[in-house]
Amino acid sequence: FWYNSPQPEFHQQANVLFWVIYALIFIGLALQASGARMSRQAKFLREGVQDQLILEQAKGPDGLTKAQIDAKIVVPRHTIFLQIFPLYILPIIIIVIGYFFFSLLGFI
Numbered sequence: 001f002w003y004n005s006p007q008p009e010f011h012q013q014a015n016v017l018f019w020v021i022y023a024l025i026f027i028g029l030a031l032q033a034s035g036a037r038m039s040r041q042a043k044f045l046r047e048g049v050q051d052q053l054i055l056e057q058a059k060g061p062d063g064l065t066k067a068q069i070d071a072k073i074v075v076p077r078h079t080i081f082l083q084i085f086p087l088y089i090l091p092i093i094i095i096v097i098g099y100f101f102f103s104l105l106g107f108i
Helices: 016-058 066-072 084-105
Strands: none
16 A cells, blocks of 8 residues: 555655645545534434434324424534534644644755
């Protein structure tokens, strides 16, 4: 894997492939975090609906059905664009720190 991975050449100007992969790492992390959050919410909602359905069935014929309970649920949307800091600001901060670090070491 490491033999085929792109490496930055600090003495050249074009490191496009390296920076594309670097950006894709942050986008992948944002997608993973968003998916994990949605998975936790889905599990919590599923359990909550089951608990509410048991309580409604105990009320008898006046209780709500599963379809009525499901209709009341509003799930918030999660997109990677909501993660401004980890996706846009943090990579810029890391790039600036890396630039100063490598310039102090004499690579740039």
